[in-house]
Structure formats: structure tokens, C-alpha cells
Amino acid sequence: MFHEEELRRELKRRRPRSGREIWPGLQHRLEAAPQRPRLRWAAGIAACVAAAAFIFLSRGGNRPDRGPAVRIAQVRAFGVPAHAIVLEPDPHTVMVIVEGRTKEEENP
């Protein structure tokens, strides 16, 4: 493909624009406000983290607390001891699950 001398000649033959030609455009860029993309990214990520933390912490205060005295052994529904207590269908409503038969099973 090339001898070393050919390669040298080809490289010397290149004619990019001169510094004098590009200076006006370059000067314009130098005078423009310096861009700090990394800092902008960091600021964006910090804002997202702060927003996520705020949402998480603000939700924490509204969580229902069942209190120290409520234990599953003390809960009964329709006279039957509770099998489980779940927060359904929303965190402010307690659903007590008992073991037993449905009405249809009792009266076929």
C-alpha cells in the first residue's frame, strides 16, 4: 500500500484550514460562557435524589400505626379468632381474615 516515504508525502500534502481562517469562529467560542455539562448533570441528579427523598419522607408520616396493644390473638371476627390482619383495600382500612366456611358451604 505505502512506502514510508509515500506515507510521509501523503501526510505533508494534507491541507486543513489554517489557524487564521478558523480564528474568528474560535474566538467567538472562547468568549461564550463556559459550559459545564458535568456540573449540570450533577445538579440534575441531586435535584432528582432530593425530590425522591422528600416524597419518601413525607409519605412516612401518614402510615397507620396499629398501636402496641393490638395482637392477632386478641382479634376476633364473628366470634372466630383472626387468622390474619391485612391493610386492605387501602392503608387506612383493616381487613380481618378468619378461617371458616362460607354460607353456601354451610347451607348447600
Add this chain to the structure above:
Amino acid sequence: MSVFPDPDSFRTFVEKNFSALASFARSVLGNDLDAEDIAQDALVLLYRRRAGLRPEGSPRAYLYRITLRLCLARRRREARREAISTLFAPLLRQEVPPASEPVDSWFRSLTVRQAAIAHLYFAEDFDAGEIAERLRIAPSTVRVQLKRIRSRLRRLHGAGPASERCSDVP
């Protein structure tokens, strides 16, 4: 005291070095489409960092290192783009810009560091020590790489046009 105390001194520096820098970027990138952009980006970075330059240091050597890093980033980005276009070939067809001349094609077949060394050796006539100082690598590494570059050049020349088609494969 700053290396470039006023814009006029930087202008003189740009006028003196831009062409060589753009040619260096072209060799490392393997095409002339982005070379001048990269050279300008490197000059802007150098100007913004001028306060941290040591008066006894060589701003030109630092400029070449910045350019090399920018070219490396550009080639990595190109490689990523190429990988994505291969993965989604039927959906997305975005090809790497073709090398405009056989010399560019030959430089493209080298690694980024080899291309930088080859350019400084063949275009700027630097010896291994000077190249090592500019790229901040060991002179022995430069000598080893130069040996590989020259043997690659000889191999291509000796093998003739049939192997020329394979020269784009790194």
C-alpha cells in the same frame, strides 16, 4: 503568570499550531469530517484550563494529549453506535463515515495510540523520545509500537492490492 496572558498570545499560538493539530486529529480519527471540530474543541479546552498550566511546561504537548483523549472518546462513541446499529440492523442503519483517502483508511486500521504515534513519527518527524514526552508514555512503549507500525506498513506493501482490501480490519 499565565501561559497565555492575553487573547493575542493565544491567537498567535492557534495560528501557528492549528493546521498540524487538525492533521493529527484526522490521522487519529481516520477521517477528515470531525478532525477540525476536535482540534477546535481541544483549543477551547486548553484556553479554559490555561490558569492551571505550568509556565515551564509545553502547552503544545498538553494540547496533543487533550486532542488524543477527545479522539479516543469520539472513536469509542462511534464503536458504540456501530454496535447498536448492528444489533438493531433492520430498524436502524447508521454507518460510520467512510475514510476519504487511502491514508485515512490505513490510519483507521491502527489503534488510537498507534495512529497518534504514527502521525507524530511520519508527519512531524519526531523521534521516540519526543513522542513519548508529548503523549506522556514510556519511550520503550513508543519504540515497540513504532516497530509494529512499520512492520504493518511493510506487510501491507509487500502483500499488494489483494491484502489492501483487508487492511481495514484492525
